[in-house]
Amino acid sequence: KAGVTQTPRYLIKTRGQQVTLSCSPISGHRSVSWYQQTPGQGLQFLFEYFSETQRNKGNFPGRFSGRQFSNSRSEMNVSTLELGDSALYLCASSPRDRDNNEQFFGPGTRLTVL
Amino acid sequence: KNQVEQSPQSLIILEGKNCTLQCNYTVSPFSNLRWYKQDTGRGPVSLTIMTFSENTKSNGRYTATLDADTKQSSLHITASQLSDSASYICVVSAKGGSYIPTFGRGTSLIVHP
Numbered sequence: 001k002a003g004v005t006q007t008p009r010y011l012i013k014t015r016g017q018q019v020t021l022s023c024s025p026i027s028g029h030r031s032v033s034w035y036q037q038t039p040g041q042g043l044q045f046l047f048e049y050f051s052e053t054q055r056n057k058g059n060f061p062g063r064f065s066g067r068q069f070s071n072s073r074s075e076m077n078v079s080t081l082e083l084g085d086s087a088l089y090l091c092a093s094s095p096r097d098r099d100n101n102e103q104f105f106g107p108g109t110r111l112t113v114l
Numbered sequence: 115k116n117q118v119e120q121s122p123q124s125l126i127i128l129e130g131k132n133c134t135l136q137c138n139y140t141v142s143p144f145s146n147l148r149w150y151k152q153d154t155g156r157g158p159v160s161l162t163i164m165t166f167s168e169n170t171k172s173n174g175r176y177t178a179t180l181d182a183d184t185k186q187s188s189l190h191i192t193a194s195q196l197s198d199s200a201s202y203i204c205v206v207s208a209k210g211g212s213y214i215p216t217f218g219r220g221t222s223l224i225v226h227p
Binding site for chain 2: 004042043044045056058059090092101102103104105106107108
């Protein structure tokens with residue numbers, strides 16, 4: 001089975017712009033979670049989608065949003081980019097939901113905001 | 115406030131030696147605790163998942179323990195290899211409607227030949 005894929009792998013944007021990141025989960029997985037990883041804060045949970053519905057959301061401003069499509073692929077969008085949004089954005093998929101199920105992470109998208 | 119503290123922050127050991135990483139948490143009510151290994155520039159890889167009723171789980175040379183009473187977990191690595199050099203992250207999830215996992219800052223392990 002192919003693993004979790006994320007596109008693009010690297011992205012450079014300027015302040016004020018918006019960005020859309022894509023995640024394709026492992027085939028058959030219905031849950032997709034998004035995380036932000038920075039050297040200063042470590043890994044932080046952004047949100048989780050299951051069957052096209054957002055189940056949980058972390059403590060991030062409304063500039064961060066996401067969605068999931070009927071084929072379980074997910075996108076996250078960050079509007080009005082700030083320098084502090086520079087980070088590695090990871091998505092992870094699970095067969096059903098995150099409760100006690102193994103999550104499989106993608107390689108991440110490295111976003112740099114100038 | 116839910117917190118996960120890992121120690122040590124970094125560790126250097128010689129190849130072939132054993133080591134133990136610690137994770138203390140205050141997450142409540144407890145649902146599960148996970149250990150991940152993250153190589154530089156890559157996504158985390160799951161090593162173990164433990165629920166409240168489990169107090170030990172192994173994955174090859176990795177053995178995780180959980181003491182739900184003291185809210186402590188440890189990850190023991192046996193006969194370390196150069197490929198074990200990575201960041202090890204402890205993640206604790208709570209039960210309930212707001213199911214937000216709490217991450218530790220990780221332990222950076224370097225294995226020297």
